[in-house]
Amino acid sequence: MSANPPIITVNRVSKSFPGGVQALDRVSLEIAEGEFFALLGPSGCGKTTLLRILAGFETPSEGGIFIDGADMGRVPPNKRPVNMVFQSYAVFPHMTVAENVAYGLKVTGAERKQIPDMVDKALELVRLAGLGDRMPDRLSGGQRQRVALARALVKKPRVLLLDEPLSALDAKLREAMQMELVRLQDTVGITFVIVTHDQNEALSVADRIAVIDQGRLLQVASPAELYEYPESRFVADFIGKMNLFEGTNVGCEDGILSVLVNGLGRLDIPVTEMTNSDVGLAVRPEKMLLLDEHPGDAFLAFPASVDKLAYQGSETRVFLTNEKDVSFEVSVRNASRDSAANPFRGRMWVAWKHADTLILPD
Amino acid sequence: MIGTQGKRRVAGPLEYGRRMWVRLSLWATLAFLYAPIVILVAFSFNDSKRNIVWRGFTFKYYEKAWNNDALIEAFTNSLTIALVSTLISVILGMMTAVLLWRFRFPGKAPFEGSVSLPIIVPEICMGVAMMTFFADIGWPRDLPWPLNLGAITIAHISFSFPFVAMVVRARLTHFNPELEEAARDLGATQWRSFRDILVPYMRPGLMAGGLLAFTLSLDDFVITFFTSGPETVTFPVKVYSMIRFSVTPEVNAASTALIMITIVLTAIALRLQNRT
Numbered sequence: 001m002s003a004n005p006p007i008i009t010v011n012r013v014s015k016s017f018p019g020g021v022q023a024l025d026r027v028s029l030e031i032a033e034g035e036f037f038a039l040l041g042p043s044g045c046g047k048t049t050l051l052r053i054l055a056g057f058e059t060p061s062e063g064g065i066f067i068d069g070a071d072m073g074r075v076p077p078n079k080r081p082v083n084m085v086f087q088s089y090a091v092f093p094h095m096t097v098a099e100n101v102a103y104g105l106k107v108t109g110a111e112r113k114q115i116p117d118m119v120d121k122a123l124e125l126v127r128l129a130g131l132g133d134r135m136p137d138r139l140s141g142g143q144r145q146r147v148a149l150a151r152a153l154v155k156k157p158r159v160l161l162l163d164e165p166l167s168a169l170d171a172k173l174r175e176a177m178q179m180e181l182v183r184l185q186d187t188v189g190i191t192f193v194i195v196t197h198d199q200n201e202a203l204s205v206a207d208r209i210a211v212i213d214q215g216r217l218l219q220v221a222s223p224a225e226l227y228e229y230p231e232s233r234f235v236a237d238f239i240g241k242m243n244l245f246e247g248t249n250v251g252c253e254d255g256i257l258s259v260l261v262n263g264l265g266r267l268d269i270p271v272t273e274m275t276n277s278d279v280g281l282a283v284r285p286e287k288m289l290l291l292d293e294h295p296g297d298a299f300l301a302f303p304a305s306v307d308k309l310a311y312q313g314s315e316t317r318v319f320l321t322n323e324k325d326v327s328f329e330v331s332v333r334n335a336s337r338d339s340a341a342n343p344f345r346g347r348m349w350v351a352w353k354h355a356d357t358l359i360l361p362d
Numbered sequence: 363m364i365g366t367q368g369k370r371r372v373a374g375p376l377e378y379g380r381r382m383w384v385r386l387s388l389w390a391t392l393a394f395l396y397a398p399i400v401i402l403v404a405f406s407f408n409d410s411k412r413n414i415v416w417r418g419f420t421f422k423y424y425e426k427a428w429n430n431d432a433l434i435e436a437f438t439n440s441l442t443i444a445l446v447s448t449l450i451s452v453i454l455g456m457m458t459a460v461l462l463w464r465f466r467f468p469g470k471a472p473f474e475g476s477v478s479l480p481i482i483v484p485e486i487c488m489g490v491a492m493m494t495f496f497a498d499i500g501w502p503r504d505l506p507w508p509l510n511l512g513a514i515t516i517a518h519i520s521f522s523f524p525f526v527a528m529v530v531r532a533r534l535t536h537f538n539p540e541l542e543e544a545a546r547d548l549g550a551t552q553w554r555s556f557r558d559i560l561v562p563y564m565r566p567g568l569m570a571g572g573l574l575a576f577t578l579s580l581d582d583f584v585i586t587f588f589t590s591g592p593e594t595v596t597f598p599v600k601v602y603s604m605i606r607f608s609v610t611p612e613v614n615a616a617s618t619a620l621i622m623i624t625i626v627l628t629a630i631a632l633r634l635q636n637r638t
Contacts, residue, residue, distance in 0.1 A: 077546040
């Protein structure tokens with residue numbers, strides 16, 4: 001066994017619902033102990049189904065789940081070493097905050113004398129100390145969320161499952177809670193598995209992210225790897241913004257891939273892997289430069305005219321098209337105040353380094 | 363002079379209380395609903411054998427009703443039947459509601475329809491059906507009290523539990539299933555999460571349904587009339603038989619007492635419901 005054995009093993013799990021909906025299609029992945037793991041995908045992609053299978057509320061049609069080495073096949077939700085924070089928080093409305101947190105301890109027969117102490121500690125952990133006597137309807141959304149967290153964490157689960165926990169909060173609070181989740185996970189050292197459709201959220205909280213689309217697992221990687229080296233068009237497009245140019249492979253020799261792109265002509269790109277199929281070329285908007293002159297051989301550069309500017313505070317998005325109607329989106333950082341009065345107009349060179357070109361197989 | 367200004371001002375769009383025809387229809391409705399009851403209560407204090415002319419204030423008919431052993435016996439019977447049938451109706455109705463809310467099974471739609479059938483079927487038909495049913499199966503008629511009330515109690519349960527089921531079922535549509543899942547997730551068994559989460563959620567519905575069942579049972583005449591024997595007279599049946607001799611203030615007094623009991627019980631139930 002390695003130093004960090006997987007705490008969760010998902011082994012070729014499929015799930016189809018009555019009516020022929022295939023929610024999951026042979027998904028396999030391993031989550032290491034102590035990881036902050038995100039399941040990311042558009043709504044209806046099956047990520048919540050996978051989380052509910054981990055919690056025991058759904059049973060896989062095929063395949064198996066192992067938590068902490070034990071097969072969870074016939075283990076009911078109340079016997080699993082995991083706890084969940086629900087999307088609606090599911091705070092019991094007829095119990096006080098403290099009773100909510102104590103509930104999981106009470107039903108599993110914890111030592112009665114120790115419960116108040118454990119509850120207090122859990123409330124302190126989520127910064128709700130002193131609110132134990134409140135009824136849930138007197139709490140804000142963010143506070144209710146913390147109750148749900150405390151209620152799950154007080155059980156000291158091996159894994160904490162979070163189902164879109166921040167989707168109901170407004171943007172500012174959501175960002176604060178993201179940092180709070182990271183801090184919490186650091187403090188308690190429990191493995192967190194979070195389901196989200198918000199790529200920013202996944203990128204900022206998770207150690208590793210699994211991207212799921214239409215029930216299929218597309219890529220599992222660290223945030224930076226996922227952003228800089230997406231393996232498919234879906235991942236490239238879903239995470240962040242991307243300029244995508246479809247090309248025809250016209251030859252691959254001596255580490256140079258030649259691609260014919262409609263409207264851009266023939267591009268020669270240094271590659272490490274040979275391929276004979278057609279490819280897509282992808283470039284992030286912030287990797288592109290807007291210049292008055294061609295920058296030289298290290299760059300790919302195309303003339304285009306500026307159509308539209310979208311000022312967004314920290315950056316300005318510049319939309320351009322060339323004479324063959326190929327469009328570019330370039331993002332320029334507003335590094336100083338002067339950049340607000342930006343000089344982007346008329347015809348300019350859109351340029352990027354060869355190395356920043358992503359090659360996506362067909 | 364705000365007062366005079368206010369009088370001249372035209373009534374605002376939402377100031378219904380300041381429109382003549384709205385006030386009129388309000389008072390007409392109240393009179394329509396409550397005038398008979400007010401008269402019933404007022405004449406229970408009338409110092410006269412007949413119930414037509416006011417002859418002065420007295421409590422003596424309350425005393426007379428209190429000392430009327432047959433009336434008190436009927437009253438006891440009614441209360442006993444109402445309590446037992448309410449208790450069983452609430453349990454049965456709750457179980458039916460949860461069944462219809464949670465599970466899918468073949469024949470669910472016809473089953474759901476058949477549950478509300480006792481609400482739709484004319485009472486007189488229910489009464490006749492109950493009478494012939496108990497006669498056909500040879501239900502024993504000479505049991506000691508309170509077992510002799512069994513037939514009536516069963517009849518009452520059969521028409522009041524659907525009301526409980528409907529009220530509770532309506533409440534359950536707004537239940538967030540994640541609450542029960544959360545309880546399960548925190549370690550509760552199915553039974554425990556039902557007891558700790560679902561039952562408290564249903565409580566207002568159970569209260570309302572129970573109250574409905576109680577009042578339905580307490581004042582039911584038609585079905586009871588067909589299923590009761592000479593030993594098992596209930597309050598409404600007794601009142602009916604008293605009225606056939608003469609309408610005395612004693613009947614008024616007994617009825618007023620019944621109204622008071624239902625009002626007090628309703629108030630208690632509402633108070634209990636609001637506390638949670």
